[in-house]
Amino acid sequence: MTGDYQELVDEISALLGAPATLENRDFGLVAFGAHDSDDDTAMDPVRTRSILTRRSTPAVRAWFEGFGITRATGPVRIPAAPEAGVFRDRVCLPVRHRGVVLGYVWLLDTDPGPTDEQLTAAMEVAARIGALLADEARAGADLSREFGAVLAAGPGRQHDTAVAALREALGQDAEGLHAVVCVTPWGADDTPSVRGVASAAALATVSAPGAAGPVSLAALIRLRSADRLDPATSAADRLRTSAGPGATGGIAAPRRGLDALPVSWREAVASARAARAETRLGPVARWSAIGPYRLLTALPGTGSDPADPAVASLLTPLHKELAHTAEVFLDCAGQASRTAGELGIHRQTLYYRLSRIEQITGLDLGDGEDRLLLHMALKGARL
Incomplete structure (x- = not known):
């Protein structure tokens, strides 16, 4: 192909x-x-x-x-x-x-x-x-299994064996330029055909680690240029329509060859999670555009473990408005005038809310490490 x-x-x-x-x-x-x-x-x-x-x-x-x-x-x-x-x-x-x-x-x-x-x-x-x-149709019939095996394989020999099988099935396409796409959650009953997705080399459904995790769809999309991700974006949009309401898409950084597919898959999953957390990024987000979520999505337990004790009370429904105020304040680099403008409130109201945030969390918003902790906790809660 x-x-x-x-x-x-x-x-x-x-x-x-x-x-x-x-x-x-x-x-x-x-x-x-x-x-x-x-x-x-x-x-x-x-x-x-x-x-x-x-x-x-x-x-x-x-x-x-x-x-x-x-x-x-x-x-x-x-x-x-x-x-x-x-x-x-x-x-x-x-x-x-x-x-x-x-x-x-x-x-x-x-x-x-x-x-x-x-x-x-x-x-x-x-x-x-x-x-x-x-x-392409013949390859696509077999590649769902081979592609999925690469993404699910552990490191070492298992990974090498799975990549070798996928490389053989792809032929000369194996060393081409690709982008991995994740669409999650995948609510459709089966894996679509590559014939229905332009530029797709392989598609596979992938279960998240743990029984409670969602099923996602992985797509390996051919690219002509690392600067043109349009085929990957179009594929993600096309697949989201089949995934069901609420599905988001993520696009990994483009790479040549197959050896780094697990890395690309993690990037695509992280980007899809970021698109779900931040509507301004979605419904399809690129790895290069998700900013701090590149780090936050890599932290173990992010989005599932309880929040840091200092921030847990702020994240309750009772303090939803204060949590939003804190996030906007930190997104605006602590600039009061910008924050008040974004929130549409008077600066005195902002100062009152910030003092309440400090009382609830015990954090000092004038301290860089405390700001970092609060900002990470708020962004992590979105995941």
């Missing part, structure tokens, strides 16, 4: 002189060619939705399938239907491998449209796409 769908779609676009879009057989967007921004008709509502949400609606899918594209072995011309949001005629190139349809290449038809010779050449490229999709 080389993951060069974009290059093949661009090749078809160049052959036919029109922007092409590749979707898998579930109508999930895989890749699309650039279009002329001056041509307003090139982006009808169906095409726009497909690109922006990376998926077509069930109604659109049923409408297109009504033209026999699931059975077709050659190009299918589909007329415009403004009432369905389809304002332009289309050409569909079925992507097949060994007789099985695996996806579709879509083009907006023109007048005059592509010649038979051009369409024949484009179908040859579509066949190459089909071979790639078939390879």
